[in-house]
Amino acid sequence: MTASASEPEDVARSCSASGPKDSTRTAPDPVPDTGRRADAPYDLVVVGAGSAGLAGAVAASELGLSVALLDSSAQSGGQFYRHPAPALGARRPEALHHDWSAFADLRRRLHASGVDHLTGHHVWSVVKETDGTWTAHALTGADGCADAPARIRARALLLATGAYERQLPFPGWTLPGVVGAGGAQAMLKSGLVLPGRSIVVAGSGPLLLAVASSLASAGARVPAVVEAAGYLRYGRRPRALATNPRKAAEALVHAAALVRHRVPVRLRSAVTEVHGTDRVEAVTVSRLDREWRPVRGTGRRIACDALAVGHGLVPQIELAVAVGCTTRALPDGTLGLALDDLQESSVPGLWAAGETGGVGGAELARTEGELAGRVIAARLLGRPARVGATAGLRRRRDRMRAFADVMSAAHAPGPGWTGWLSDDTDVCRCEEVPAGRIREAIAACGARDARTVKLLTRAGMGWCQGRMCGTAVACLASAGSAPEPPGERRPFAVPVPLSTLAALDGSPDPASAPDSPTDPVPS
Amino acid sequence: MARTPIGLVGAQPDPPFEITFDGRPVPALPGQTLAAALWGAGILAWRTTRDGGRPRGAFCGIGQCYDCLATVNGEPNRRACLVPAHPGDTITTQEGHGHDRLGV
Ligand SMILES: Cc1cc2nc3c(=O)[nH]c(=O)nc-3n(C[C@H](O)[C@H](O)[C@H](O)COP(=O)(O)OP(=O)(O)OC[C@H]3O[C@@H](n4cnc5c(N)ncnc54)[C@H](O)[C@@H]3O)c2cc1C
Ligand code: FES
Numbered sequence A: 001m002t003a004s005a006s007e008p009e010d011v012a013r014s015c016s017a018s019g020p021k022d023s024t025r026t027a028p029d030p031v032p033d034t035g036r037r038a039d040a041p042y043d044l045v046v047v048g049a050g051s052a053g054l055a056g057a058v059a060a061s062e063l064g065l066s067v068a069l070l071d072s073s074a075q076s077g078g079q080f081y082r083h084p085a086p087a088l089g090a091r092r093p094e095a096l097h098h099d100w101s102a103f104a105d106l107r108r109r110l111h112a113s114g115v116d117h118l119t120g121h122h123v124w125s126v127v128k129e130t131d132g133t134w135t136a137h138a139l140t141g142a143d144g145c146a147d148a149p150a151r152i153r154a155r156a157l158l159l160a161t162g163a164y165e166r167q168l169p170f171p172g173w174t175l176p177g178v179v180g181a182g183g184a185q186a187m188l189k190s191g192l193v194l195p196g197r198s199i200v201v202a203g204s205g206p207l208l209l210a211v212a213s214s215l216a217s218a219g220a221r222v223p224a225v226v227e228a229a230g231y232l233r234y235g236r237r238p239r240a241l242a243t244n245p246r247k248a249a250e251a252l253v254h255a256a257a258l259v260r261h262r263v264p265v266r267l268r269s270a271v272t273e274v275h276g277t278d279r280v281e282a283v284t285v286s287r288l289d290r291e292w293r294p295v296r297g298t299g300r301r302i303a304c305d306a307l308a309v310g311h312g313l314v315p316q317i318e319l320a321v322a323v324g325c326t327t328r329a330l331p332d333g334t335l336g337l338a339l340d341d342l343q344e345s346s347v348p349g350l351w352a353a354g355e356t357g358g359v360g361g362a363e364l365a366r367t368e369g370e371l372a373g374r375v376i377a378a379r380l381l382g383r384p385a386r387v388g389a390t391a392g393l394r395r396r397r398d399r400m401r402a403f404a405d406v407m408s409a410a411h412a413p414g415p416g417w418t419g420w421l422s423d424d425t426d427v428c429r430c431e432e433v434p435a436g437r438i439r440e441a442i443a444a445c446g447a448r449d450a451r452t453v454k455l456l457t458r459a460g461m462g463w464c465q466g467r468m469c470g471t472a473v474a475c476l477a478s479a480g481s482a483p484e485p486p487g488e489r490r491p492f493a494v495p496v497p498l499s500t501l502a503a504l505d506g507s508p509d510p511a512s513a514p515d516s517p518t519d520p521v522p523s
Numbered sequence B: 001m002a003r004t005p006i007g008l009v010g011a012q013p014d015p016p017f018e019i020t021f022d023g024r025p026v027p028a029l030p031g032q033t034l035a036a037a038l039w040g041a042g043i044l045a046w047r048t049t050r051d052g053g054r055p056r057g058a059f060c061g062i063g064q065c066y067d068c069l070a071t072v073n074g075e076p077n078r079r080a081c082l083v084p085a086h087p088g089d090t091i092t093t094q095e096g097h098g099h100d101r102l103g104v
Helices: A051-062 A100-112 A181-191 A207-217 A238-242 A245-260 A318-322 A362-380 A387-410 A415-420 A435-445 A450-457 A470-478 A498-504 B034-040
Strands: A042-047 A067-070 A116-118 A121-128 A134-140 A146-159 A163-165 A178-180 A199-204 A225-227 A265-267 A269-275 A282-287 A300-303 A306-311 A313-315 A327-329 A335-337 A350-352 A426-428 B017-021 B024-028 B069-072 B075-079 B090-092
Touching: A042 A051, A042 A134, A042 A362, A051 A067, A051 A100, A051 A146, A051 A362, A067 A146, A100 A362, A121 A146, A121 A318, A146 A362, A163 A181, A178 A181, A181 A199, A181 A207, A181 A306, A181 B034, A199 A207, A199 A269, A199 A282, A207 A225, A207 A245, A207 A306, A225 A269, A269 A306, A269 A415, A313 A335, A350 A362, A362 A387, A415 A470, A426 A435, A426 A470, A435 A450, A435 A470, A450 A470, B017 B034, B024 B034
Parallel strands: A042 A067, A042 A146, A067 A116, A146 A350, A178 A306, A199 A225, A199 A306, A225 A265, B017 B090
Antiparallel strands: A121 A134, A134 A146, A163 A313, A269 A282, A282 A300, A327 A335, B017 B024, B069 B075, B069 B090
């Protein structure tokens, strides 16, 4: 049974509307194909319906588990397979995607499966109950504003929440027209819009090439792709490259598109200033030395009306960190979840797949999701996974992970980037905290880590909970030595209305709650 | 003919409808978010910051930066990059943002 058989294009109309139409419904009693009673926990809750979560949910369901697949979005696909809502009538959505058929296949399996796909569910916390089951707490509606918070219970949990884009601030980055590179891609893929006519793409990481090629194919002029790293370091690990021909092919496709659209790529360079008063009019691009320090006198002005910028991706792991999962430092200075050979985290019963374990792309995410789904089914059904059944998946995963590590090391920000920060550049976009104030807190008050800087300056205390400024603050606080990766510690994965928290207080223990697992929390 | 996103994916959307931004009519396509409709009309800013009064709009595009907060049909703090557009929606520039309702 699929709650959203025809993916709803439309979640809650406004904050006052009740939750997404399909998603807060309860399952029939008992659910036919798995025999789950409506008031019983699911076998598995999957958070995130991107490549990893979709693959995990369908694999587990096909092996006989009852599965709820939760995602904040109204559609499946995650970041990579983000696509226009049905009402936009896209006849060739694949024009904006590499490997669309892999997604079409997952979607077909989802619709044929008994997975309950709960759209418009923003999970803000997961809790392990005393009886060992898990409860996922979610806000509902397009932006989580619907008055119908939900609790979904399950025996096992698969976190496939993907990543968010890493940002490094520079003078002018808060001007309208400066947008995330992945953000521009997401807005294009879902809304079929561009932030401008002439868009410079800058930052670091392989995503930049994909973004530039999509923007150019969609009609934007791309005066330059500006990459802070070089691609030389890829060459130092030829084995990882040679064993990942699909990745190499993907890069070639993007490179060919850039040549076709005459997009110049500038390596070892960065946008060091954005010009304009109320919106972007031009950017200055400067050469960088090996440490990413801008080289004086190399600045060149490029006219444009938008800038799409990003410096790689950060695994989105706060739900897991909050329940004590062990993390590991990744080669690019971010944190991912530490997972065993079968995708399980250090907390028994909590598995993860895709970017949560380290950024590596949609195909790796799909492979890990499939693996996790099979392993969880074997565990819950008491049939330990036969090694043969997962060996192929594990081999493919290891091969792609090795490539991901090379990629991530090649694009790790060099310590010299803070050289392009002027004291009046806002580092924290939410609380408008300029670099000068952070430097002062470090120099005068001896702040040495992001947490202390936050307490002294409010940097990282705004709505985004430090997602946009976390890397920058950690770098500034480390004053040149290797920065501690931001801890990805947030009390809640999404901001939660106080009324929802208050309603939890004194509500019955969910494990024994008489309401069905997807019923709203009484308020 | 100039290349466009709509042309690229061969989209044949249902007919557009109207929303308003600070009183001015803006066309939207069914299935677009408010932020997409605004970008489509060349509008990139619909919030001013609390301290500096600086203009802001969508930045991350996926619901994580909260820079795109707008007042929608009188209700503040809606993430325009997530909320789907509906005929007659009124968007007004939001000044600053508070977290009074939230336990962040
Ligand atoms: C903005 C952005 C754009 C990107 N664009 C591209 C691209 O064009 N090309 C490319 O090769 N790679 C792109 N990537 C990289 C992309 O993340 C991976 O290639 C791939 O999507 C990873 O799959 P995944 O399943 O691990 O995560 P994702 O595909 O990111 O899926 C995670 C899902 O979890 C959901 N989710 C997260 N947190 C919660 C929560 N608390 N509650 C409920 N649901 C939640 C999200 O809505 C999302 O649907 C992009 C990444 C980002 C952040
Ligand atoms: S653009 Fe970042 S939350 Fe909407």
